[in-house]
Amino acid sequence: MARIFSGIQPTGIPTLGNYLGAIRNWVTLQAEHECIFCLVDLHAITQFQDPATLARQTREQAAVLLACGIDPAGHIFFNQSAVSAHARLAWIFNCVARLGWLNRMTQFKDKAGKDREAQSAGLYVYPNLMAADILAYHATQVPVGDDQRQHVELTNDIAQKFNHDYGVDFFPEVAALIPPTAARVMSLRDGTKKMSKSDPSDQSRINLTDDADQIALKIRRAKTDPKPLPADPAGLEGRAEARNLIDIYTALSGETRQGVLDRFGGGGFGPFKEALAAVLVEHLAPIAAETQRLLRDETAIDAVLRDGAGRAGAVAEPIVREAERLVGFLR
Ligand code: TYM
Numbered sequence: 001m002a003r004i005f006s007g008i009q010p011t012g013i014p015t016l017g018n019y020l021g022a023i024r025n026w027v028t029l030q031a032e033h034e035c036i037f038c039l040v041d042l043h044a045i046t047q048f049q050d051p052a053t054l055a056r057q058t059r060e061q062a063a064v065l066l067a068c069g070i071d072p073a074g075h076i077f078f079n080q081s082a083v084s085a086h087a088r089l090a091w092i093f094n095c096v097a098r099l100g101w102l103n104r105m106t107q108f109k110d111k112a113g114k115d116r117e118a119q120s121a122g123l124y125v126y127p128n129l130m131a132a133d134i135l136a137y138h139a140t141q142v143p144v145g146d147d148q149r150q151h152v153e154l155t156n157d158i159a160q161k162f163n164h165d166y167g168v169d170f171f172p173e174v175a176a177l178i179p180p181t182a183a184r185v186m187s188l189r190d191g192t193k194k195m196s197k198s199d200p201s202d203q204s205r206i207n208l209t210d211d212a213d214q215i216a217l218k219i220r221r222a223k224t225d226p227k228p229l230p231a232d233p234a235g236l237e238g239r240a241e242a243r244n245l246i247d248i249y250t251a252l253s254g255e256t257r258q259g260v261l262d263r264f265g266g267g268g269f270g271p272f273k274e275a276l277a278a279v280l281v282e283h284l285a286p287i288a289a290e291t292q293r294l295l296r297d298e299t300a301i302d303a304v305l306r307d308g309a310g311r312a313g314a315v316a317e318p319i320v321r322e323a324e325r326l327v328g329f330l331r
Contacts, residue, residue, distance in 0.1 A: 004029050005139035007038040007080065007130070008065075010058040011049065012197030016206040016280070017185035019068070020251045021145025025179055027069040029143060035075040036137055036312060037065065039305070042080045042087060042129060046122040047111070060291075062301050064208050067290035076315070078308030080133065085316035089132035090125075092327055096162050097128050101154060107147065131155040135171045136316040142176050146183040147194060152176040166326045182251035188222040191240025209288045212281045219245075219277040224269045231265035233257040245269075245276060252279045 006026055008018060026037055039058050049057075058079055070077055080086050102108065105127055112119045122129075130151050134142055135158075142152050152174060159171035187193040187204040195205045203218055210218070223241045230236060236243040236257070249260050249272075264272040294301060325331070 002033050002141045003137060003139045004033045004035040004141045004143060005038070005134045005137050006036075006143050007040040007043070007133055008061065009044045009197075010039045010041055010054065010061045010079070011044050011047075012057060013207040013209050014061060014064050015185075015195050015197050015208065016248065016284075017145065017195035018197065019208055020182035020185055020248070021147075021179065022143055023065065023068050023070075025143040025177060029141075029177075030069075030071055030075055033141070036139065036315070037070055037075065037077050038133060038312070039065075039079040040130075040133065042090075043126060046120055046126050058305075059298055059301050060295065062305055063291045063294040064287065066294055066301075066304070067287045068208070072304045072308055076308050076312050078305050078312045082305070082309035083136075083313045083316055085136050085313065085320040086129065086132050089136050089316075089320045089323060090129040092323060093128040093132050093135075093158050093162075094125050096165065097125075097131075097154070097158050098161075101157060102127065104150075105154070106150060127151045127154045128158065131158045134174055135159055136320050137312075138172055138319055140172050140174050142174055144176055144178065145185075146178055149176050149178060162323075168326055170323065170326060179251075182247050185248060186240060186244040188218055188244075190223065191244050206280060206284070208284060209291050210284065211288060212277075212285060215280050215284065216277040219273050219280065222273070228268055229265050229272060230261060232261060235261075235265075242269075245272070249276050249279060252283055 006022060008014065008022065014023060026035065029035055039061055041054065041058055044054060062077070065077070066072065102124060108124060108126070111123060131154060134155055142148075144152065155174050159173065162171055163169055185195045187195050187199060188206070189201055189204040193199075193204075197205065197207075199205060203221060206215060206218060222245060224245070225239055225242060227239070229242065236246060246257055246260055249255070250257055253260070264275070
């Protein structure tokens with residue numbers, strides 16, 4: 001039984017991208033594996049967060065994940081800052097990872113944009129903290145969307161260099177588990193940009209708490225091109241927005257692209273968009289309703305996270321203490 005670790009930043013309501021790329025996988029993996037899921041608030045502050053908003057969003061995000069089916073009793077569910085082992089191991093990894101490795105990280109380049117000099121040092125070393133999250137538990141499987149692939153590869157580079165430098169075989173190799181479809185859900189406004197919970201435009205994404213009217217409106221307004229839908233998947237090449245909508249549909253309905261195009265190919269986007277909105281509402285309405293129910297008792301949510309943090313710490317503490325001993329820290 002592999003140990004699974006994954007995380008999500010509490011910087012907004014989880015989106016359909018988070019759901020199809022990661023959360024849905026987390027829920028199913030629980031049936032067969034020991035899972036540890038984390039709200040990564042240390043990662044969130046690599047870009048400034050208003051304190052009251054961060055606290056509220058951490059709780060809201062916990063509610064959404066519980067509503068999606070994360071089982072906090074059978075598995076471990078907590079917020080990162082509550083377990084100090086993450087930050088301690090991350091510091092060691094800051095001293096193991098090379099600047100050249102971090103300079104290759106595409107997500108830093110995307111997030112920093114042109115203004116590199118003005119970014120926090122935390123944003124730059126963010127992937128080292130992510131490696132610490134995973135390796136503090138000796139987890140070996142990491143269910144993520146496609147955008148995290150490079151960070152998981154870096155985790156292996158860090159583990160190997162640590163093992164090599166200290167002459168041990170201590171940190172295991174880890175594998176990214178990336179879904180076959182919808183591993184990179186794109187913005188509804190721009191098919192070249194990833195759907196993101198922190199995009200300034202709410203119209204660019206479906207939030208897991210959107211109601212049926214919001215979903216229908218966003219899908220109706222979703223950017224498309226003027227051509228009809230193609231009869232076969234090859235016709236989606238070069239049509240990023242059309243492909244994105246078809247892929248969302250296939251990921252939710254379990255059909256193939258060809259199956260969907262057999263029904264909607266040759267026609268305009270109108271009827272397809274209506275069907276897409278319906279399938280989204282069918283999947284997301286129960287999550288939104290359960291989230292609202294859970295948020296009526298904030299104390300209960302905080303207690304779930306506190307309990308998870310206690311159990312996470314019990315797993316991570318001996319592993320990180322051993323890493324500290326290997327490095328030569330006196331106790
Ligand atoms: P975050 O918060 O950006 O996203 C959480 C998860 O959702 C996936 N995802 C997507 N998948 C498909 N399409 C999209 N448009 C989309 N947007 C996001 C992400 O790939 C991710 O799996 N660095 C991570 C959090 C993290 C982590 C970790 C993950 C911190 N420590 C350790 C795994 C293991 C992040 O910012 O995810």
